[in-house]
Amino acid sequence: MSTETATAADDVFAELVGQDAVVNQLRSVVAAANPTHAWLFTGPPGSGRSNAARAFAAALNCTEGQGCGRCRSCRLVASDSHPAVSLVSTENVSYRIEDVRDLISTAQDRPQGARWRVIVIEDADRMTERATNVLLKSIEEPPPQTIWVLCAPSPADVLVTIRSRCRHVSLRVPPTEAVADLLVTRDGLNRQQAEFAARVAQNHIGVARRLAGxxxxxxxxxxxxxxxxxxxxxxxxxxxxxxxxxxxxxxxxxxxxxxxxxxxxxxxxxxxxxxxxxxxxxxxxxxxxxxxxxxxxxxxxxxxxxxxxxxxxxxxxxxxxxxxxxxxxxxxxxxxxxxxxxxxxxxxxxxxxxxxxxxxxxxxxxxxxxxxxxxxxxxxxxxxxxxxxxx
Ligand SMILES: [Zn+2]
Known part of the structure; x- marks a missing residue:
């Protein structure tokens, strides 16, 4: 068993490169242990919206610290198999009302064996006005242990009724250098490969990593x-x-x-x-x-x-x-x-x-x-x- 303590450089937030402001914001929310129940994470594709939401969910439910990345709970969230953390996206052009009703009923369940039930909607911009209205009530009066995290490219992509009830987290496109650094330190690439991949991927981390690898x-x-x-x-x-x-x-x-x-x-x-x-x-x-x-x-x-x-x-x-x-x-x-x-x-x-x-x-x-x-x-x-x- 490792007795090392998690360091800031090696926890669930470590991969959110070039997002220092967001990482600080989320860390302080987790430390205060009294999070807002509705969040809107925005940022262009590749900025790492879903990763940020996943890291936040892990940090909130971490059993060893504030997102150690090593405890069973953190690892379950990282592999998308934590029973109290749902990451939802749709293959359709928009969410169906039934999908949203299912989510709301999931939101009512107590998070068995975890502190928080976290529901991340990875593409809240694909929600029609009708679906949004169904969701609104649960966001206004969320069950006490439930946290909603909606993700979208920009605040303008979700209805104002939702936007006004969520706390906003804004991710930016990470700078080329930061993406290249990540590829060097995490994926062991040489500097030249890493810079090429980051540049042609226009700093989209997932794309850069795939190209490099x-x-x-x-x-x-x-x-x-x-x-x-x-x-x-x-x-x-x-x-x-x-x-x-x-x-x-x-x-x-x-x-x-x-x-x-x-x-x-x-x-x-x-x-x-x-x-x-x-x-x-x-x-x-x-x-x-x-x-x-x-x-x-x-x-x-x-x-x-x-x-x-x-x-x-x-x-x-x-x-x-x-x-x-x-x-x-x-x-x-x-x-x-x-x-x-x-x-x-x-x-x-x-x-x-x-x-x-x-x-x-x-x-x-x-x-x-x-x-x-x-x-x-x-x-x-x-x-x-x-x-x-x-x-
Ligand atoms: Zn942990």
Whole structure:
């Protein structure tokens, strides 16, 4: 048994890089032991909203300290298998009223063997007005041991009735240096790899970590960002669209597998099972639940992956624009500078902006469930430099 005490550098808040203000805020709430019952965590994708919420839930229920990261309770929260902590997201465009009613009934249950029941809604921005109104009552008069944590990109993404009843925690995009530091200290990467991954992932920690840790993920990204450089005709655009869709699907698949493997390893640790040890029959249901959850996530994961593919493409046109305006700044895709200079020559500043608009339209259409191939074809057609299009 380890007798070390947890240090600030090695507890549940340690991975919230570049979020010192938030970490201080949450630590003092946990220390005061009398938390507000409704919270709104906001921040752009990749800023670590869900991780912050998970760390908060662990710290509130830690049995050895204030989020030691080592006690059984902390480890259960880290592997998403703590009975009193629920992390909820939806695969649908919006939450159904029934989903919200289920949550409210969960909120009524006493947290067996834990201090707090914590319910984290990872995408509160996907709640319709009707669903929100159902939730509102429980947020106004929460059961005494229940804490709600709603996550959304920005406060404007949730209804004002909810917003006004929650205490606000605002995460920022962590600086490149902080993300690179994390990759070096936690994941053992060399400085150069870490900085490359942080920069091309635009400081999205999860994406940076995946790029840094997987040659296939880097290859997939390279394929995506080199597409606009190659596409010069309608038939190439159609092929490129198919490639984008297949890259996104492969990405989603790889991610689902690695997340499931991680969760299974976490669950094994928390149950005290060795990595290769056979799972005793009475514990199998818990593993089955993880697998089912993973399958449910898969569909949404393709949509998320398509979105990230589009974000990767966006970096190409941001670089093109930097080159056109001769800002002299380092490019996000510095390693493709030669190709990007050629692309920049083929596009006017207006056309580069139009490409960024086309990308943002495509992101909206993907979120609205327009078939991926259609949305991507329309996009790729718009990305063909005009000079070539008229020929
Ligand atoms: Zn703990």
């Amino acid at each position: 997987s040659a296939e993920a880097r290859e997939r990204r390279e394929k995506v960002v080199s597409l606009p450089i190659r596409v010069r005709s309608a038939s190439q655009a159609v092929l490129a669209a198919a490639e984008l869709v297949s890259v996104a699907e492969a990405e989603a698949q790889a991610e689902a597998e690695s997340r499931l493997a991680q969760e299974e390893a976490g669950l094994r640790r928390s149950l005290g099972l060795e990595l290769e040890e056979k799972i005793p029959p009475k514990l199998r249901a818990q593993f089955k639940r993880l697998q089912e959850e993973s399958a449910r996530r898969a569909k949404r994961s393709v949509t998320d992956s398509l979105d990230r593919t589009l974000i990767d493409l966006t970096t190409v046109y941001r670089d093109v624009l930097s080159l056109k305006l001769q800002a002299g700044a380092e490019l996000i895709n510095e390693h493709l500078r030669g190709d990007l200079e050629q692309l920049a020559e083929a596009l006017s500043p207006e056309q580069s902006l139009a490409c960024l608009d086309a990308l943002s339209d495509a992101r909206i259409r993907i979120r609205q469930n327009v078939p991926a191939q259609l949305a991507m074809e329309a996009l790729m057609m718009n990305l063909i430099p005009r000079r070539h299009r008229l020929r």
